[in-house]
Amino acid sequence: MAQFRIQFRLHGYAKDYAKELIYDVAKRFRVKGVTKGAVVPHTTLYGRSETNNIEEVVSKVEKIGQEYTVVPFEIVGFGYFDSERGKVIYLDIDPSPELEALRWDLAKGLRKISPPQPWDTKRQFQFHVTIAREDVDQKFNAIWEYITKRERPNINQQLLRITVLKILDEKRSRILYEYDLVLKKLLNRTQALSRYWWRKTINKKRELHGELLCQPK
Numbered sequence: 001m002a003q004f005r006i007q008f009r010l011h012g013y014a015k016d017y018a019k020e021l022i023y024d025v026a027k028r029f030r031v032k033g034v035t036k037g038a039v040v041p042h043t044t045l046y047g048r049s050e051t052n053n054i055e056e057v058v059s060k061v062e063k064i065g066q067e068y069t070v071v072p073f074e075i076v077g078f079g080y081f082d083s084e085r086g087k088v089i090y091l092d093i094d095p096s097p098e099l100e101a102l103r104w105d106l107a108k109g110l111r112k113i114s115p116p117q118p119w120d121t122k123r124q125f126q127f128h129v130t131i132a133r134e135d136v137d138q139k140f141n142a143i144w145e146y147i148t149k150r151e152r153p154n155i156n157q158q159l160l161r162i163t164v165l166k167i168l169d170e171k172r173s174r175i176l177y178e179y180d181l182v183l184k185k186l187l188n189r190t191q192a193l194s195r196y197w198w199r200k201t202i203n204k205k206r207e208l209h210g211e212l213l214c215q216p217k
Contacts, residue, residue, distance in 0.1 A: 002054050003167040004114075004176075005047035006061060006106060010129065014075055014157045015041050018091060018129050021147075025089075025132050029143050033134035037171040041129050043093060045103050048167060049114040058177050060109045061162055062186050065179040067105070070205060071098045071159040077152045079128065080144065086137045089147065093127035099159060100125070106162075160201055163192070182208070 010018055018041035026035045051057050079092040095103075107120045119125060136143055161180050165173040178192040179185075182204045191197045 001050045001052050003048060003050045004054060004057060005049070005165045005167060005173065006045045006110065007042045007163050007165060008045060008159045008161065009163055010041040010043075010157060011160070012157070014155045017075075017153060017155065018131070021091070022131055025143060025147070028146070029132075029136070029139050031132050031135050031139060031143070033136065034130055034132055037173075042163075043127055043129055045162070046106050046110050046120055047114075047117065049110070049116065049120075051114045053113070054164075054166070054176065056113055057110065058164055058186070060113065061106065061164055061177075062179050064102070064105045064109055065162050065181055066184060068098065068102050068181050070182060070208065071102055072096045073099045073127070073157055073159065075129070075153050075155040075157060078131075078147050079126075080140075081126065083133070085134045087140050088128075088133040089131045089136060089140075089143060090128035091131060091153065093129065095127045099127065102159070102162075103127070158205070160205060161187075161192070 009015070019039055022034050022039050022041070026032060073096050074094040075091050076094045077092045078089065080087055080089045082088075103125055104123055107116065110116070111120055131147070132143060160182050161178040163175060164177045164179075166176050167173045175189050175192050177189070178187045180187055180197075180201055182201050187197060
């Protein structure tokens, strides 16, 4: 059985802002829950789950992704919640109706072919990007005070790709595929990590919005 997770990853300024904040909090308060492995600011859309047929999962993601193009959302502030492993501090996402619908479509489709988490069975969902987790409980008040004294972020962002990750262990995961909503194309791992294909994605998005293009290399 392969363990997997479905997510989308921040890009551009939102990605840079989140990474800077994650490393700042980790260094300042000596918490390592998010920085154990590679820091990739993201939001989980489904899972963690498992399957003995990952191609069926990928096919379902592709089919659902074909119904969407550019999915907007906003990063609007900070929040926290309690999990089984302790408190989680996060960047709060204000989802658009499109993002809510996409996440729910994925949850409904994927839970038919793989075991869902409790949150995957509910329409209401807390979209977030984790900043600190697991080892923050004793330092929560200090971290929360520090974060909430910062200027509240108000960042517009767009979900352009849905990422299918294979979970290797607690620290590591590996991109298997990404479905590109803009290009309407399923990307293998090499393509998903390619700057050439990312420029094609951005160019197509700009074309859809009547913006200037950049030249793929």
